[in-house]
Amino acid sequence: xxxxxxxxxxxxxxxxxxxxxxxxxxxxxxxxxxxxxxxxxxxxxxxxxxxxxxxxxxxxxxxxxxxxxxxxxxxxxxxxxxxxxxxxxxxxxxxxxxxxxxxxxxxxxxxxxxxxxxxxxxxxxxxxxxxxxxxxxxxxxxxxxxxxxxxxxxxxxxxxxxxxxxxxxxxxxxxxxxxxxxxxxxxxxxxxxxxxxxxxxxxxxxxxxxxxxxxxxxxxxxxxxxxxxxxxxxxxxxxxxxxxxxxxxxxxxxxxxxxxxxxxxxxxxxxxxxxxxxxxxxxxxxxxxxxxxxxxxxxxxxxxxxxxxxxxxxxxxxxxxxxxxxxxxxxxxxxxxxxxxxxxxxxxxxxxxxxxxxxxxxxxxxxxx
Amino acid sequence: xxxxxxxxxxxxxxxxxxxxxxxxxxxxxxxxxxxxxxxxxxxxxxxxxxxxxxxxxxxxxxxxxxxxxxxxxxxxxxxxxxxxxxxxxxxxxxxxxxxxxxxxxxxxxxxxxxxxxxxxxxxxxxxxxxxxxxxxxxxxxxxxxxxxxxxxxxxxxxxxxxxxxxxxxxxxxxxxxxxxxxxxxxxxxxxxxxxxxxxxxxxxxxxxxxxxxxxxxxxxxxxxxxxxxxxxxxxxxxxxxxxxxxxxxxxxxxxxxxxxxxxxxxxxxxxxxxxxxxxxxxxxxxxxxxxxxxxxxxxxxxxxxxxxxxxxxxxxxxxxxxxxxxxxxxxxxxx
Numbered sequence: 255x256x257x258x259x260x261x262x263x264x265x266x267x268x269x270x271x272x273x274x275x276x277x278x279x280x281x282x283x284x285x286x287x288x289x290x291x292x293x294x295x296x297x298x299x300x301x302x303x304x305x306x307x308x309x310x311x312x313x314x315x316x317x318x319x320x321x322x323x324x325x326x327x328x329x330x331x332x333x334x335x336x337x338x339x340x341x342x343x344x345x346x347x348x349x350x351x352x353x354x355x356x357x358x359x360x361x362x363x364x365x366x367x368x369x370x371x372x373x374x375x376x377x378x379x380x381x382x383x384x385x386x387x388x389x390x391x392x393x394x395x396x397x398x399x400x401x402x403x404x405x406x407x408x409x410x411x412x413x414x415x416x417x418x419x420x421x422x423x424x425x426x427x428x429x430x431x432x433x434x435x436x437x438x439x440x441x442x443x444x445x446x447x448x449x450x451x452x453x454x455x456x457x458x459x460x461x462x463x464x465x466x467x468x469x470x471x472x473x474x475x476x477x478x479x480x481x482x483x484x485x486x487x488x489x490x491x492x493x494x495x496x497x498x499x500x501x502x503x504x505x506x507x508x509x510x511x512x513x514x515x516x517x518x519x520x521x522x523x524x525x526x527x528x529x530x531x532x533x534x535x536x537x538x539x540x541x542x543x544x545x546x547x548x549x550x551x552x553x554x555x556x557x558x559x560x561x562x563x564x565x566x567x568x569x570x571x572x573x574x575x576x577x578x579x580x581x582x583x584x585x586x587x588x589x590x591x592x593x594x595x596x597x598x599x600x601x602x603x604x605x606x607x608x609x610x611x612x613x614x615x616x617x618x619x620x621x622x623x
Numbered sequence: 624x625x626x627x628x629x630x631x632x633x634x635x636x637x638x639x640x641x642x643x644x645x646x647x648x649x650x651x652x653x654x655x656x657x658x659x660x661x662x663x664x665x666x667x668x669x670x671x672x673x674x675x676x677x678x679x680x681x682x683x684x685x686x687x688x689x690x691x692x693x694x695x696x697x698x699x700x701x702x703x704x705x706x707x708x709x710x711x712x713x714x715x716x717x718x719x720x721x722x723x724x725x726x727x728x729x730x731x732x733x734x735x736x737x738x739x740x741x742x743x744x745x746x747x748x749x750x751x752x753x754x755x756x757x758x759x760x761x762x763x764x765x766x767x768x769x770x771x772x773x774x775x776x777x778x779x780x781x782x783x784x785x786x787x788x789x790x791x792x793x794x795x796x797x798x799x800x801x802x803x804x805x806x807x808x809x810x811x812x813x814x815x816x817x818x819x820x821x822x823x824x825x826x827x828x829x830x831x832x833x834x835x836x837x838x839x840x841x842x843x844x845x846x847x848x849x850x851x852x853x854x855x856x857x858x859x860x861x862x863x864x865x866x867x868x869x870x871x872x873x874x875x876x877x878x879x880x881x882x883x884x885x886x887x888x889x890x891x892x893x894x895x896x897x898x899x900x901x902x903x904x905x906x907x908x909x910x911x912x913x914x915x916x917x918x919x920x921x922x923x924x925x926x927x928x929x930x931x932x933x934x935x936x937x938x939x940x941x942x943x944x945x946x947x948x949x950x951x952x953x954x955x956x957x958x
Contacts, residue, residue: 583669
């Protein structure tokens with residue numbers, strides 16, 4: 255063979271390889287787009303439930319933007335089983351006359367007595383739900399994990415599928431806790447941080463990334479809880495909703511101008527006097543994956559802007575959460591039964607303590623004052 | 624500006640063809656059309672700087688009524704919602720609310736008052752598209768409509784019995800949603816025509832599946848609800864069961880949910896007809912059965928479907944929508 259021919263063949267082969275490479279990439283891209291398109295249509299709401307699919311597509315597309323995430327379907331109605339028996343509720347007698355059970359934008363406020371647990375368990379059992387639940391235990395806070403998980407196994411979404419995601423800088427210190435059927439725990443290692451305020455605030459970004467990378471098509475709902483807490487009573491499906499805020503246990507009987515909102519106009523979390531609905535606890539919030547993703551992303555962005563302007567909101571991410579909930583009304587509120595002061599603290603309206611802070615010596619456990 | 628589109632419309636064939644529905648649909652053939660539902664991904668976004676009074680947590684706005692059901696669906700009464708706040712929230716969503724009524728036979732006489740009063744009180748400031756089914760399109764009066772409000776008149780066959788007129792609505796609604804609305808409206812309300820608006824009916828009424836509490840049966844134990852009590856009927860609800868008694872004259876929700884409701888009721892009515900049984904309150908009985916097994920996500924108090932403008936009850940602070948006085952013997956085609 256002549257040299258020319260040889261070169262020609264080499265060039266041809268090279269060309270062929272490049273071409274195949276391009277075709278392969280294009281094919282992949284097309285498949286990805288096709289899948290996204292199918293998902294896009296289905297997200298409009300059909301009767302079908304999608305089986306969660308994890309694929310490389312998820313990863314590729316998340317780099318481009320949030321609108322391409324595949325959210326697990328939440329198009330269920332409130333189907334009740336025929337023949338289920340429970341007491342009649344009157345239209346004229348509120349179950350609780352000492353509290354408000356609905357907000358001015360018609361979101362229900364969940365207190366003991368305002369819901370029928372038999373009925374709602376029956377409704378939600380039909381939906382094959384997965385509830386993701388996140389907690390952060392860094393530094394000495396790892397000591398709270400055992401009680402948190404053990405008490406959750408007793409009271410938190412009992413009988414439903416729960417997947418805990420525990421962020422910690424010391425995975426080796428996380429104790430073994432016996433879990434019920436349909437319950438699982440994933441431990442995620444994170445870097446240590448020096449300031450408790452930074453630990454608190456960094457949660458927003460970690461939650462945002464967790465939802466993006468893991469949860470979007472795996473869970474129907476998510477709750478993000480503080481770890482220095484314990485469950486003492488039922489926390490169940492009555493708490494589920496698109497966007498769920500919990501009323502702060504120290505600030506539910508206070509005029510809005512005394513709420514500890516961020517009051518400096520320089521902060522993104524600023525809420526002026528004369529505005530505000532409730533003061534929400536940073537220690538517990540939740541909702542659909544999509545809504546909580548938007549919440550955590552927004553809070554993370556706002557905190558970034560504040561940091562760039564050398565300002566830290568008075569109650570860290572809780573201030574930003576409150577700003578978010580002012581502008582994006584929760585679709586459901588949980589009473590302070592769901593985030594209480596202390597198991598030994600009482601208040602007239604609190605008939606049951608479901609979830610509460612546990613006593614601690616802040617000076618001792620926090621890495622800084 | 625009023626836009627009237629007159630379509631010839633029947634349950635069996637569709638004369639105006641839309642690309643998705645070239646097929647004939649007959650009663651016995653259920654074709655699984657998958658409508659593409661209009662996207663609904665709104666949150667409840669509030670405008671920065673909007674001012675309103677602080678809500679209290681320890682004082683219910685209404686202490687004389689229940690404002691939430693045992694499955695945590697809100698019950699809408701005057702005082703339980705802030706109209707400024709919710710109007711502001713929903714204005715951001717560019718909503719279209721479809722609204723259906725049926726005026727057959729002598730019931731066309733109610734159309735003028737219905738539409739005129741709706742223009743005064745019903746979703747004022749929002750986009751509303753009325754769909755009026757009638758056997759006499761020529762009798763429909765001209766009613767001046769606000770901007771963003773439209774009327775489509777759909778011709779249907781006359782029927783001899785008022786019960787049949789009432790029951791046939793379910794199928795017509797099912798088909799209307801499938802053929803026309805699925806992609807176009809965000810919410811739908813299906814209302815009786817022999818009625819009139821007297822007060823605000825607004826976005827506080829919106830939800831995925833919305834039932835209205837019957838004005839004569841809100842203060843009554845469930846065993847006295849006029850549910851269908853014969854086990855032979857698909858609408859049967861035994862004693863000891865039931866949440867509320869819902870009015871057949873007003874229900875609504877998302878297109879998808881109301882499609883499921885109307886489809887199910889139509890199917891159940893058909894089974895009953897095949898078994899020669901007609902439920903005691905026609906499709907209202909089937910609606911109540913549906914709402915027992917598929918809980919509404921929101922309830923409207925009897926303010927939203929009242930007995931008559933001159934009727935009073937302690938808990939009714941505002942009459943928003945009400946039956947109008949009529950001589951049943953005179954206006955119905957049969958007793």
